[in-house]
Amino acid sequence: MKNIIFSLLTLAAVAPVQAFAQQRPDIIGVIMGSQKAVIAVPDMRGAGRASGLMDIVNGTLFRDLEDAAVFKMAPKSMYPTRVPQQPQEFRKPLQYDPANRNAAPWLQDWSDPPVNSDYLAFGYAAEQDNQIVLFGWLFNVRQPEVAAAHVLGKIYFGPIDETGARKVAHEFAADILKQFGVESLAGSKVYFVSNRSGSKEIWSMDYDGASQKQITSYKSISTMPSVSPDGSRIAFTSWAMGQPQILVHSLETLRRIPFLNPRAGTNQNASYTADGKQIAFSSSASGFSQIYMANADGSGVRRLSNSRAVEVEPKINPKTGNEIVFVSGRGGGSPQVYSMNSDGADVQRLTTGEGQATNPSWNPQGTHIAFAWTRGYDPGNFNIFVMDVNTREYVQLTSGTGRNENPVWAPDGKHIVFSSDRGGRGQIWTMLADGTQLRQLTSAGINEKPAWSK
Amino acid sequence: MTTNKASALALALCLSFFAAGCKKKVPAPAPPAAPPKVAAPTPKPVVARPIVKFFTAEPSTIERGQASSLKWEVTGAETASINQGLGVIGTAAAGGATPAVISGNRSVFPSNTTTYTLTASNSGGTVSEAVTVNVTTPPPAAKATPTPSPRATFGEVIARELHDALFDFDKSDIREDARNSLTQNSDKLKTIFRDYPNGTVTIEGHADERGSAEYNLGLGDRRAIAAKEFLVQLGVSADRLRTLSYGKERPQCTDNSETCWQKNRRAHFTGQ
Numbered sequence: 146m147k148n149i150i151f152s153l154l155t156l157a158a159v160a161p162v163q164a165f166a167q168q169r170p171d172i173i174g175v176i177m178g179s180q181k182a183v184i185a186v187p188d189m190r191g192a193g194r195a196s197g198l199m200d201i202v203n204g205t206l207f208r209d210l211e212d213a214a215v216f217k218m219a220p221k222s223m224y225p226t227r228v229p230q231q232p233q234e235f236r237k238p239l240q241y242d243p244a245n246r247n248a249a250p251w252l253q254d255w256s257d258p259p260v261n262s263d264y265l266a267f268g269y270a271a272e273q274d275n276q277i278v279l280f281g282w283l284f285n286v287r288q289p290e291v292a293a294a295h296v297l298g299k300i301y302f303g304p305i306d307e308t309g310a311r312k313v314a315h316e317f318a319a320d321i322l323k324q325f326g327v328e329s330l331a332g333s334k335v336y337f338v339s340n341r342s343g344s345k346e347i348w349s350m351d352y353d354g355a356s357q358k359q360i361t362s363y364k365s366i367s368t369m370p371s372v373s374p375d376g377s378r379i380a381f382t383s384w385a386m387g388q389p390q391i392l393v394h395s396l397e398t399l400r401r402i403p404f405l406n407p408r409a410g411t412n413q414n415a416s417y418t419a420d421g422k423q424i425a426f427s428s429s430a431s432g433f434s435q436i437y438m439a440n441a442d443g444s445g446v447r448r449l450s451n452s453r454a455v456e457v458e459p460k461i462n463p464k465t466g467n468e469i470v471f472v473s474g475r476g477g478g479s480p481q482v483y484s485m486n487s488d489g490a491d492v493q494r495l496t497t498g499e500g501q502a503t504n505p506s507w508n509p510q511g512t513h514i515a516f517a518w519t520r521g522y523d524p525g526n527f528n529i530f531v532m533d534v535n536t537r538e539y540v541q542l543t544s545g546t547g548r549n550e551n552p553v554w555a556p557d558g559k560h561i562v563f564s565s566d567r568g569g570r571g572q573i574w575t576m577l578a579d580g581t582q583l584r585q586l587t588s589a590g591i592n593e594k595p596a597w598s599k
Numbered sequence: 600m601t602t603n604k605a606s607a608l609a610l611a612l613c614l615s616f617f618a619a620g621c622k623k624k625v626p627a628p629a630p631p632a633a634p635p636k637v638a639a640p641t642p643k644p645v646v647a648r649p650i651v652k653f654f655t656a657e658p659s660t661i662e663r664g665q666a667s668s669l670k671w672e673v674t675g676a677e678t679a680s681i682n683q684g685l686g687v688i689g690t691a692a693a694g695g696a697t698p699a700v701i702s703g704n705r706s707v708f709p710s711n712t713t714t715y716t717l718t719a720s721n722s723g724g725t726v727s728e729a730v731t732v733n734v735t736t737p738p739p740a741a742k743a744t745p746t747p748s749p750r751a752t753f754g755e756v757i758a759r760e761l762h763d764a765l766f767d768f769d770k771s772d773i774r775e776d777a778r779n780s781l782t783q784n785s786d787k788l789k790t791i792f793r794d795y796p797n798g799t800v801t802i803e804g805h806a807d808e809r810g811s812a813e814y815n816l817g818l819g820d821r822r823a824i825a826a827k828e829f830l831v832q833l834g835v836s837a838d839r840l841r842t843l844s845y846g847k848e849r850p851q852c853t854d855n856s857e858t859c860w861q862k863n864r865r866a867h868f869t870g871q
Contacts, residue, residue, distance in 0.1 A: 434817030525809030
């Protein structure tokens, strides 16, 4: 199963021969990887007060594993009736007979048709000293013996409530994912803008939409958040001081941290370099919004772009730190996505010039951008696209379902969070970078401008 | 009509003068009785003329279309009436012993200033009383006062006198119609700035909802700056003009139509 642990850079060369890429002979196969292991995740049972929390435990575990996009989930309807709760229940039969319902559970129950699974996650939960205790195992059911099948076995503790139920399930899922070289998204946060309190403020939530919390309360307009790579600071654009300016808050104290804005009517779209030491942003100090770079506290400002056009949304390549993509209306045309070196040289247009192209965002590997484009649609009807920045090949992920904007990559490089008004009002959604597995994370008020942080 | 009215007025004045005169001088004493000689001839009962206790119009001044209420009380009359088409307002029961009381009220809706005359009579004579209802014409609706009232605040003057400059989709160029709006604005601003030496004008830049919020914020900024530069070229003091972009964050309408989008693609002026 080592081929599960893949590298995007190496796969880029061999992608065309991968099975998945053959179905969609495009850049998606490169991003999503190829063959996937099949995993069965039967519902676990709980004793005592834990029994009432098992829906949350089972739901969270299943979703974390499914969302990670490294497994193919074995369909639950195919599961055998004898589900083990702990390894001791497995008894190797002398002659395996799948029809014998009185037999003890065995590995082949899961590896043979119709389940056809490679792995089985199982266990049980109990109440102990006012805590929920989850006993979780991961078995490779293709092995001939129990001892060889054992991949992972661990005990997880949490408060005996919904938070604790989510915690133990997230931790079990994260340990399973770690076996496949994948960092779980369970600890990651999505920051976004919501008007549900009456004005646009910055909010945060877990990657699955749980625990939504208000971060700012300026009662003005605060929008366009960007999180520092270490997750300690958030920069955003706010009218709290009158004109739109960049404000920075500590995510530890939630207090404001000084940031020196250049003297300009508009300073906006702050985004951090990978080391967190620099900020790129756009400023209208020259009379036109242009691309600037400064130290993280706003000192040492320097102008990077030089045009008589509106230029916004600079995003620095997180891997090379050298390439900047941004949006420009230069040439008198509609806004398009451009790239340039971090010194402002070598400006190139990445999109074709059709429609309006905005909201570029680098994947963590620095190879692809996701962006919003109206290509093929009326002005304002944006869809999410992904482009290989080297070849400029692009693929459309959403199609014609309302306004889809502000795509931002998850730390795993396989998920994208974005906003969409497909349900009538703008809400935050996630999807896999192949356009599948759509999930709506918000529903209260109007929500927009997501940012995904580790 | 005018002459009719005038003569009616004159008559009413006369009558009222007469009535008032009567009131002051009555009762005219009977001539001193001669010393009774023999049995006097059967005395003929002396009938006093009716008395108008009151006849009022409330209110006495109305706007055209409003009502005024006439109220009256007359004693001792056999019959009483009001002119202007109101007619007889009461008659005493025949042979009534006690002096009859005629009282009442009526709403009237005169379209011009009108004098109402109440006439009461019996066998002893006739008295009249008149009231006048003055009718004013309401000012024509929605006609702005031509000159700014000196009490208007700077913000009110800016909101009233300055017009939005409108822009094309995705553009910040000053169009022909925006050129006209801004030229008028510059003339007005020079006067207003003289009248209000401490006021500052904020030029807000707005965009329609279709572009991205980020690009629109830059575009709104550009529109505000373009409007400011145009005004400054026409001689408006630059240090009293501020720019503020809202992008598409503060639309003045939210319909999904070009009419609404055009309204939102604007440079808008507020005063502080």
